[in-house]
Amino acid sequence: MSIDFRPAHASDAHDIARFFQLTSEGMADYIWSKLGAPGEALLSVGAARYAREQGDFSYKNCLMATSNGRVIGMMHSYALRASHDAPAETDPVLAPYADMEIPDTLYISSLALDEAWRSQGLGVEFLRHAQQRADDAGLDGLCLIDYAENHGARRFYERHGFQIVKTCQIVAHPMLRVTGEAHLMYRPIHNVPENNQ
Numbered sequence: 001m002s003i004d005f006r007p008a009h010a011s012d013a014h015d016i017a018r019f020f021q022l023t024s025e026g027m028a029d030y031i032w033s034k035l036g037a038p039g040e041a042l043l044s045v046g047a048a049r050y051a052r053e054q055g056d057f058s059y060k061n062c063l064m065a066t067s068n069g070r071v072i073g074m075m076h077s078y079a080l081r082a083s084h085d086a087p088a089e090t091d092p093v094l095a096p097y098a099d100m101e102i103p104d105t106l107y108i109s110s111l112a113l114d115e116a117w118r119s120q121g122l123g124v125e126f127l128r129h130a131q132q133r134a135d136d137a138g139l140d141g142l143c144l145i146d147y148a149e150n151h152g153a154r155r156f157y158e159r160h161g162f163q164i165v166k167t168c169q170i171v172a173h174p175m176l177r178v179t180g181e182a183h184l185m186y187r188p189i190h191n192v193p194e195n196n197q
Helices: 010-023 027-035 042-050 122-136 150-160
Strands: 003-007 062-067 070-080 105-113 141-147 163-169 181-188
Touching: 003 122, 010 027, 010 042, 010 062, 010 070, 010 105, 027 042, 062 122, 062 181, 070 122, 070 141, 105 122, 122 141
Parallel strands: 105 141
Antiparallel strands: 003 062, 062 070, 070 105, 141 181, 163 181
């Protein structure tokens, strides 16, 4: 069965939001709850966010995996640049993540696959695409945030050259499905495993 990787379209916004819900352990829902109108479905808020043409959180920063035309996975990533004039994060749940980033890297904010398509090498293929995008943009590597409770994801990223470089404490909230620590993981450009080039 053939798998295709393609840039996202605006019409993928609902699927993009659905995959964010899968991978964010409730964090996407928490953020969307702050953005939506009272009573608005959270998935609708997320889909509207990713249907935008501009900004980091646009469908234009997403890569979709499809099988026979059906979306089976998604990766969202964007370039992190040094920002000296960004306002301080005041939300108590989000504040611990304010300095969990590495300038001049490609930040992978979501990499998700439908359950039936996991452990088949598609995550590695997404990472190859991310590395190519980072190389084309002249960035210094890849980074992402992973939750300590998510042992499988951390092992996957460590096998593919990522290392934990910073840790923060997750602020407990009823919408979040994880507690404990969050890790900032980094793979510098010179640390790409040979089988991942």
